[in-house]
Amino acid sequence: MTRRRVATRPPLPLRDGLGPDRVLVPPGHPPGTVRAFLVATWPDDDWDARFAAREVVDRDGSHLDPAHPCRAGLAIHFYRDPAPEIPVPFDLDILHHADGLLVVDKPHFLATIPRGRHIRESVVVRLRRALDLPDAVPAHRLDRMTAGVLVCTTDPALRRPYQQLFEQRQVTKEYEALAPNLRDAPFPRTVRSRIDKIHGEPTAREVPGEPNAHTEVEVVEVLGDHARYRLLPTTGRTHQLRLHMWSLGAPILGDDFYPVLRNRAQSDFTDPLRLLARRVRFTDPISGETREFTSRRTLSTDSGAPDSVAE
Known part of the structure; x- marks a missing residue:
């Protein structure tokens, strides 16, 4: 029988959702x-x-x-107090909470983990403070500007089994994006490329070489000059979906990085990246049952529309 590795606790307890x-x-x-x-x-x-x-x-x-x-x-x-942060004005929606598994519907602009300028305004700290869950950690990551389904654990003994699902690509992930309508392009189509990300640089790039990024792209709905796309990645390179959509000639609406780097004020919560982690599906490593979780969030072509959750 495989022994589960339990995470080591810090020598000081959490305070206000933050460790020492x-x-x-x-x-x-x-x-x-x-x-x-x-x-x-x-x-x-x-x-x-x-x-x-x-x-x-x-x-x-x-x-x-x-x-x-x-x-x-x-x-x-x-303990040190983090610098003041502008609160992200969108709620974190709970999709599932039972038996050490916590699945949330993350809004745009909210970081997954406390890091850099985004400490208190992160999924981890919000969950720990609001639900009194000192051991809440994500099993994977979503970019701060990407909304949607995020799987977390609340029991240290379960941390590795669920994280390994994502590390070993045993999770089916479906994303949704709004981007320009490529009227004459054939779909569905497969995008394969080699993506390189240099530490310290904000953007990644596609370079010559053996492909290390693979995405299936389908058109779900035509919205005049724009379209709703279903993105099915089988790899998880940094900014993979953004780069692959840009390479097709359809950069995702609201993208601060591609094709042009845009400096955004910390207080600007308009024009979000129209990228949503719509659905994840996997075989539960503990129970063996099939798990599927779907976001209730909606994407809009309106740049001023707030982040919203369907009723």
Whole structure:
């Protein structure tokens, strides 16, 4: 019998949906104290208050006092408040919640995990705070600008089995997109290409070489100058669906990256990317039953239309 790997809990509990930060003292750091190291790194923080509250600990959860020696390799865990964020004005809809499996209908503009400038305004933090689910984590990712079905787990023992479904491509994923109507192009069609994404660059690109990205594209509905497309990817490269639609001559409406990089204000929640993770289907790794979840969200060609969920 395969033993499930249980995720290691952080040495400090979640607070307001967020786990503690961690910093590792670098090699060659000169002798000193933990307090001096932290003050030098984040001089504007109130470290004396954190030490007094016993909220500075090592990897084992042992409290560190201000005079503790600061040696190379020491892992220091502590709470820090993230920078203020503009709230995403759309709700996170629950599609399923039972037996450690939580499936949500993510709105546009909401990040999947806390990262970079989007910490509190993420699916993970919202779920942990609203439902008191400290172990809620996604089994896969959706881009911040993509809406739709997102599978999560709430039991650490179930984390790997469900994540492996997505890693091993054992999940059938169906997306929907609104894009220009390619009136004379034949559909359905298959798009295969090699996609390369350089770390630190916002966009990916198609390059010569053995294809590593594969998408089936169908027209579902013609809407005058636009059309509703069904996208069936069998791979999951970064920005794959955006690039493949652009390569066909039909960039997805509301795309901030392709064909032209657009700088968007953090407060601008109009003209979303018209890309929706419409449906996922898989064989449950625990029960063996077939699972299928479908988004209730709708896409509109109206750039000013708010993100909405069908009744």
